[in-house]
Amino acid sequence: MACLTDIEWSEALIRRFDTAGPRYTSYPTADRFAPEFDEAAYRGHLAERAQASAKPPLSIYVHLPFCESLCYFCACNKIITRDHSRSAEYLGYLLREIAMVAPEMGGERHVSQLHLGGGTPTFFTLAELARLTDTLRRHLDFAPNAELSVEIDPRTVTADTLSELGALGFNRTSFGVQDFDPAVQQAVNRIQPLAMVERALGASRDAGFESINVDLIYGLPRQTVASFDRTLDEVVRLAPDRIALYNYAHLPSRFKAQRLIDASELPRAEDRLRIFMRATQRLLDAGYVYIGLDHFAKPDDELSRALRAGSLHRNFQGYTTKAECDLVGFGVSAIGKIGRSYCQSTRSVKTYYERLDEGKLPVERGLTLSADDVLRREIVMTLMCSMPLQYRAIEARHDIEFARYFEDELRALAPLVEAELVEMNEEGIRILPKGRLFVRACAMMFDQYLGRPSAASYSKLI
CATH class of the missing domain: 3.20.20.70 (Aldolase class I)
Known part of the structure; x- marks a missing residue:
């Protein structure tokens, strides 16, 4: 992993990619x-x-x-x-x-x-x-x-x-x-x-x-x-x-x-x-x-x-x-991840007690992941850890053709490539040292949920 001490991130670069x-x-x-x-x-x-x-x-x-x-x-x-x-x-x-x-x-x-x-x-x-x-x-x-x-x-x-x-x-x-x-x-x-x-x-x-x-x-x-x-x-x-x-x-x-x-x-x-x-x-x-x-x-x-x-x-x-x-999460609002699912407990202590008094687990919400979710989760987490993303390994595990499946996403990465934050070739995607601050921006390109309505208010990347 390259050293970052010699890298300078300009204000202009940060402002360009500092989205929520x-x-x-x-x-x-x-x-x-x-x-x-x-x-x-x-x-x-x-x-x-x-x-x-x-x-x-x-x-x-x-x-x-x-x-x-x-x-x-x-x-x-x-x-x-x-x-x-x-x-x-x-x-x-x-x-x-x-x-x-x-x-x-x-x-x-x-x-x-x-x-x-x-x-x-x-x-x-x-x-x-x-x-x-x-x-x-x-x-x-x-x-x-x-x-x-x-x-x-x-x-x-x-x-x-x-x-x-x-x-x-x-x-x-x-x-x-x-x-x-x-x-x-x-x-x-x-x-x-x-x-x-x-x-x-x-x-x-x-x-x-x-x-x-x-x-x-x-x-x-x-x-x-x-x-x-x-x-x-x-x-x-x-x-x-x-x-x-x-x-x-x-x-x-x-x-x-x-x-x-x-x-x-x-x-x-x-x-x-x-x-x-x-x-x-x-x-x-x-x-x-x-x-x-x-x-x-x-x-x-x-x-x-x-x-x-x-x-x-x-x-x-x-x-x-x-x-x-x-x-496995225990207690109010705790989140867990079991296999291809996420689960969160109730945020209310009163409800938490009531559910357990009834002999029930205090589950409030969660999600069962689709095959596409599991695929994208692997990609997002690999990028978030600044690890090289290798197409062949992904294709073998998920039975897809990466370039065709993610044609739009790869096209959307072009500005990050042009800014020398990300490197793409026929083998995969690599976060460059200069791009380490912007891994969220790269991961967002593979998030199919971002265009859908949400009650969340996201923070700026930087």
């Missing part, structure tokens, strides 16, 4: 899920997979929705409360769901990944998290090298908490930092001084966590190129193993919390672009490898090694080193 589009943690994307996909459909796909001769490993996602305070930028499904007794009730239902689903997965299914997301997972007590992990281990077989990751709010943890999480088997942490500037933190209602974050990262290292990720967000209110540069100074000094540099999408019509943000304080489009370009260059200069989309990792990180080896993968949890997995 999906992030492609799945294809088709979640806004295409339909309520016609119900519990019976989900159970049917579980049964089909359980009876298959070849069963892929499992990736488990558990959604823990509670937070003590509201971050104005947040678009996650969360419940703001200081009543910690609510976690015990939720956990009881969560364990019930796990007990209902686990027997239907079939035997010989090793768990290669577990991720606790939220919300704030550490809203739950250590005893509750221990009960959760014990239940998962009792029902499922975890691989010896399984990745166990947990999202951390630095305001909610101590060194003892992180040490206990390590004792439970967690080996990866992800910290929500966003920005170190006090004015920005005040504008988004998330006050967490640098010293607090530094102590949490240090405690993670002392506890033996193998990988530490830091989330940053650009485009927040009161941010400037200079202020975010100071945040980057500290992030580079703290040297996390991975960094996610997210673009803030201000969609107050969809996310009520964002209505509390003063839109007049958001940086102008020109400044957002300069913040992004400056941040990308700073991280590359600091030695981080650009993994894709908005993710960076140290050269010796597993993600970087997978990128070099051509074995990178992508799913609802982002970029991963693990081979294609079935993803």
Whole structure:
């Protein structure tokens, strides 16, 4: 994989291809899920997979929705409360769901990944998290090298908490930092001084966590190129193993919390672009490898090694080193992927409890993929990982003639080829180093759903 440190992306190039589009943690994307996909459909796909001769490993996602305070930028499904007794009730239902689903997965299914997301997972007590992990281990077989990751709010943890999480088997942490500037933190209602974050990262290292990720967000209110540069100074000094540099999408019509943000304080489009370009260059200069989309990792990180080896993968949890997995989601709003299907649980805690009380799985919507969906999913995910797309391999697996099947899509790629972002020849398609920032634009060419009505509001590519 070519080095990006010598590449310059002009503002004109970015503006030309900086359209709105999906992030492609799945294809088709979640806004295409339909309520016609119900519990019976989900159970049917579980049964089909359980009876298959070849069963892929499992990736488990558990959604823990509670937070003590509201971050104005947040678009996650969360419940703001200081009543910690609510976690015990939720956990009881969560364990019930796990007990209902686990027997239907079939035997010989090793768990290669577990991720606790939220919300704030550490809203739950250590005893509750221990009960959760014990239940998962009792029902499922975890691989010896399984990745166990947990999202951390630095305001909610101590060194003892992180040490206990390590004792439970967690080996990866992800910290929500966003920005170190006090004015920005005040504008988004998330006050967490640098010293607090530094102590949490240090405690993670002392506890033996193998990988530490830091989330940053650009485009927040009161941010400037200079202020975010100071945040980057500290992030580079703290040297996390991975960094996610997210673009803030201000969609107050969809996310009520964002209505509390003063839109007049958001940086102008020109400044957002300069913040992004400056941040990308700073991280590359600091030695981080650009993994894709908005993710960076140290050269010796597993993600970087997978990128070099051509074995990178992508799913609802982002970029991963693990081979294609079935993803099982537990908890409100959790999304899963079983074979050629997607499934999402209800977003309402009340409905979640009611369905489980009735002995039913809390399925709200989903999708059974057609043969064309499966074909396009392989293409989209290959491109999103900046892997070469080889026509013959696709043709053999899907019994198509690539050039004829995708005649319109290949023609639509011409502007990306002309801009030296993508290379096409008789063998396949390759994302060029200069095009790594624009993989979403390339993947969009193969998305047959984009021309259809959708309730989704996509973010800009950059």
